Amino acid sequence: MTPPPSAPFYPQPPPPPLGIHPHGPVPWSTGLCDCTDDCGNCCTTCFCPCVTYGRVAEIVDRGSISCGAAAALYALLEWLTCCHCVYSCFNRKKMRAQYSLVEAPCGDFCVHCCCEPCALCQEYRELKNRGFDMTVGWQANAAKQACLTTVPPPFTGGMMR
Numbered sequence: 001m002t003p004p005p006s007a008p009f010y011p012q013p014p015p016p017p018l019g020i021h022p023h024g025p026v027p028w029s030t031g032l033c034d035c036t037d038d039c040g041n042c043c044t045t046c047f048c049p050c051v052t053y054g055r056v057a058e059i060v061d062r063g064s065i066s067c068g069a070a071a072a073l074y075a076l077l078e079w080l081t082c083c084h085c086v087y088s089c090f091n092r093k094k095m096r097a098q099y100s101l102v103e104a105p106c107g108d109f110c111v112h113c114c115c116e117p118c119a120l121c122q123e124y125r126e127l128k129n130r131g132f133d134m135t136v137g138w139q140a141n142a143a144k145q146a147c148l149t150t151v152p153p154p155f156t157g158g159m160m161r
Contacts, residue, residue: 050075063138
């Protein structure tokens with residue numbers, strides 16, 4: 001579709017590559033200790049953190065791992081080694097790279113090892129605030145986003161009398 005001849009055309013610059021923000025890293029949409037902003041997720045994370053981890057991992061990995069598989073792996077690592085926080089900090093690092101988020105309040109490893117439930121809740125809220133429905137998984141979110149792409153209405157010549 002071409003613009004009408006009387007309207008000037010200004011090409012738009014291409015968007016920045018994924019994960020690169022033109023002004024550097026951006027802050028998280030919520031704080032690390034804002035767990036009660038989403039009480040349902042806060043309770044889920046307190047009693048069954050593997051569920052929250054699985055939901056976050058499926059979105060961050062763009063469906064390459066299912067929520068169930070990620071949750072099972074997390075629970076297995078928690079039960080066998082108590083080193084689940086080491087595993088989950090890699091997801092936080094990947095998420096920060098995807099969305100150009102600052103590494104705050106400290107390094108990913110420290111955040112997950114010192115405050116694992118808060119870190120999982122923050123990651124969940126960040127994805128939710130970015131428009132993801134955390135309960136339906138990657139495939140449904142990708143389909144929903146594909147449907148939301150807007151198509152401009154057809155151009156019908158100029159005004160007529």
